[in-house]
Amino acid sequence: MRVPAGYNPFWRPLVWALAALLGGGVALGQAPFGLWELAIPALSLLFPLCLRTAPFKTGLFAGMGYAAVAMFWIVDPFFVEPDLYGWMAPFALFFMALGMGLFWALGIALGARLGVGEPSRAAGMALGLFATDLVRSYVFTGFPWVLFGHIWLDTPVAQFASILGALGLGLVTLGLAAAPWLLPGRRLVTVTVAALALVGLWFGGIALRAAPLPERAEPVNLRIVQPNAPQDQKWLPDHAEKFFFRHLDLTSEPPAAGKPAPDLILWPETAVPFLLNDPGAGLAMVAEAAQGKPVALGIQRSEGARYYNSLAVIGPGGQVAALYDKVHLVPFGEYIPFGDLFAKIGVTAFAAQEGNGYSAGSARKLIDLGPLGVVQPLICYEAVFAHEISGRDPRPDWLMQITNDAWFGTFSGPWQHLAQARFRAIEFGLPLARSANTGVSALIDARGQVVARLDMGMQGVIDAALPPAAAPTIYAKTGDYPLVEGLFIALMAIYATARFARVDRRKKQV
CATH class of the missing domain: 3.60.110.10 (Carbon-nitrogen hydrolase)
Structure with a gap:
């Protein structure tokens, strides 16, 4: 997966194609596929690919691949009256994919710049991608479609939306995917912790789903x-x-x-x-x-x-x-x-x-x-x-x-x-x-x-x-406010840690 620094033009289309394929793999977690077990590995592999290449460009193609697979239905309205609007369909899909790609590219690139070293950069990227879900849920009238958290719908994990919301489940998803890259020297440990966390979420969701509901006084x-x-x-x-x-x-x-x-x-x-x-x-x-x-x-x-x-x-x-x-x-x-x-x-x-x-x-x-x-x-x-x-x-x-x-x-x-x-x-x-x-x-x-x-x-x-x-x-009761506050605190923590690391590195060089 490691691509040499300053990789030559031969590598670039291969990296971009791989990024688009991985983005499409993440989209397979969305309805009607529901293949979360493929979406998580695909999302996880995007982290080292972006870290070791150009994060913005790689993120752009990954996001475009994600949108092209997850939201290709955007062409269907244009074929209700194909004589009038059919010619617009490919442009609609392209610009929809480009828009999602730009969101991903900005989130990944800005998140990667926050950190120093692979662990903090990977954490920054995860938070950056979460920020893209959060931002596009609200800006320009909002478009909270195919969020990362939606991949859990047909699993017990979805029940935690009653606590975190679909956006919060997206943060959980990104945390699980980023886990292998947070401690490079102890990858087995982080993968094991992530797997145990998923098991806990799974059985916790089963318990939430099984909790009895009150009976209606009168049927409707x-x-x-x-x-x-x-x-x-x-x-x-x-x-x-x-x-x-x-x-x-x-x-x-x-x-x-x-x-x-x-x-x-x-x-x-x-x-x-x-x-x-x-x-x-x-x-x-x-x-x-x-x-x-x-x-x-x-x-x-x-x-x-x-x-x-x-x-x-x-x-x-x-x-x-x-x-x-x-x-x-x-x-x-x-x-x-x-x-x-x-x-x-x-x-x-x-x-x-x-x-x-x-x-x-x-x-x-x-x-x-x-x-x-x-x-x-x-x-x-x-x-x-x-x-x-x-x-x-x-x-x-x-x-x-x-x-x-x-x-x-x-x-x-x-x-x-x-x-x-x-x-x-x-x-x-x-x-x-x-x-x-x-x-x-x-x-x-x-x-x-x-x-x-x-x-x-x-x-x-x-x-x-x-x-x-x-x-x-x-x-x-809480809505998305705790997520917004938590995102801000986490980004500031990564930035502060990276800043101290840079200062410490300069002192050692002197």
């Missing part, structure tokens, strides 16, 4: 509707009405033998072909199909020239009992930064069906459904932002997500979005009900386990009782 029976309306047909005049009637038919189906009637029915995001403020007979038809039960559905609405991506609860008679406008919109999907300027050259938002984009709702809020509990509504992308969920008073009783993942193909994108929803359930100790247009619809318990689901491309309903909530979690 849900019906989750998945109509399976392909995105390339969803808004076509010949199909929109058909899909609306499909929602109605699925809603009015009698429950299976032995199943109680639902107390609440969930439809996915943008489920209906009309505006809330101009529904015609649409809302009355929804209420009639629901036979007196409330329906929470995704719908668009307008106020003058502004349009909103909303969730409305429709009660008996088609009355709107509650309304929530999506606050955290998807950049370039639901709105275009400097949209008025870009609209002049024909660049508009992909997912916005009216105008050139949606307007953001004024505030996040909880919806009180009376005996069915207080819920936090999450429309699509909002479920990926842990720091925007109400974990303190007032605490919701459960989380409700409606989404349309048909934009993102059938392979990795929708499964990664489901993984995010499962992490929110673990982090906050709350069950989550998820209605997705083409999948994956699911009912998730407070430990992040999928109780029931409808896979991609399926049409049907989930009839199931809402699982109980757990006690408020540590993460719900």
Whole structure:
């Protein structure tokens, strides 16, 4: 693995190709692969490769390889209307990968510069990579997708997200990967310690997952509707009405033998072909199909020239009992930064069906459904932002997500979005009900386990009782603040140690 200092041009493309391959190997830990046992070694091997070459350039190619494998679903929205947007797909993937590569390159290079000697430089790189996850979770509206901690989702280790959050699990992941390079003369010792730490996390997670949950005083029976309306047909005049009637038919189906009637029915995001403020007979038809039960559905609405991506609860008679406008919109999907300027050259938002984009709702809020509990509504992308969920008073009783993942193909994108929803359930100790247009619809318990689901491309309903909530979690009370403080302290400690080491080296040279 050691590359000579000042390695010649023959080595450079080989090093960059190896870095990209290792980055792709790390991505195999993400959904739908879930191969954490490959991701950790690949991540670990990146440390000596970066330390013994040019950290910035090597980190750039590693990050690009990671994004290319983990987020190649980014091309799928461009092929919903390939004649118009298909040419943009390779550029979208390239610039997405380049952006991730630059984050990794900066984190690795700056982290490596903090230390003196391989151990402190490796520790600095681990903290630098953790900082990239933290920063991109918040800046430029945030993009906390495929974080390092997400690789643990289908293992007991994921339960520690209730304490550390998904970001904190990323720090654990990087610590395990960096361990072999922290004491070069005692590599066997550090590897053994890391292995024992992983075993402890594994069995600790089993204990957390097995902890009993309180029983609900009264059951809440849900019906989750998945109509399976392909995105390339969803808004076509010949199909929109058909899909609306499909929602109605699925809603009015009698429950299976032995199943109680639902107390609440969930439809996915943008489920209906009309505006809330101009529904015609649409809302009355929804209420009639629901036979007196409330329906929470995704719908668009307008106020003058502004349009909103909303969730409305429709009660008996088609009355709107509650309304929530999506606050955290998807950049370039639901709105275009400097949209008025870009609209002049024909660049508009992909997912916005009216105008050139949606307007953001004024505030996040909880919806009180009376005996069915207080819920936090999450429309699509909002479920990926842990720091925007109400974990303190007032605490919701459960989380409700409606989404349309048909934009993102059938392979990795929708499964990664489901993984995010499962992490929110673990982090906050709350069950989550998820209605997705083409999948994956699911009912998730407070430990992040999928109780029931409808896979991609399926049409049907989930009839199931809402699982109980757990006690408020540590993460719900603290959020990411301890991680930010800990990162700052650790970086300062490495810097101070390196500075003293440099001073001591100069004294010895004198």
